[in-house]
Amino acid sequence: MNKNRELKEAKVAEIKEKLEKAQAVILADYQGLTVEEDTELRKALREAGVEYKVYKNTMVTLAAKELGHEGIVQYLEGPVAIAFGYEDVTAPARILADFAKTHKKLELKAGIVDGDIFDQDKVNQLASIPSKEVLIAKLLGSFKAPLSNLAYLLNAVKDKKEAESAE
Structure with missing residues (x-):
């Protein structure tokens, strides 16, 4: 060859x-x-x-x-x-x-x-x-948002109960 x-x-x-x-x-x-x-x-x-x-x-x-x-x-x-x-x-x-x-x-x-x-x-x-990293960040952000809202809600309930018991 x-x-x-x-x-x-x-x-x-x-x-x-x-x-x-x-x-x-x-x-x-x-x-x-x-x-x-x-x-x-x-x-x-x-x-x-x-x-x-x-x-x-x-x-x-x-x-x-x-x-x-x-x-x-x-x-x-x-x-x-x-x-x-x-x-x-x-x-x-x-x-x-x-x-x-x-x-x-x-x-x-x-x-x-x-x-x-x-x-x-x-x-x-x-x-x-978008790139893989951006998609993962968006996914994690979508997981985080409901958890943040739940934590905010629980904190507000706690604050309300403390305010009622202080009265």
């Missing part, structure tokens, strides 16, 4: 591994971003634990087909960057969507979330979901 083919097979294997490992994979068209904008985007993604790569579309196509993700192949046209989210499912979509609001050149194309193909609309819906 020639050296070039070995390199390509290694690259396809690398992409396949990342696709299998990632909870969420988001494809974006980055054409037209300046180097400074791309660096800023990469920094924001890295801080959130999201890996951001640009691969040849043919290599991604081969890896996706081997994993049974043929539905994503139609979105692999033109320059495509891929964000791999390993921990937070919403992070890649959320960060890319936030960045796209201020940088019109960046466009979300599609994604794979837990093995399901998401089109652009579904990716934008995913981006609107």
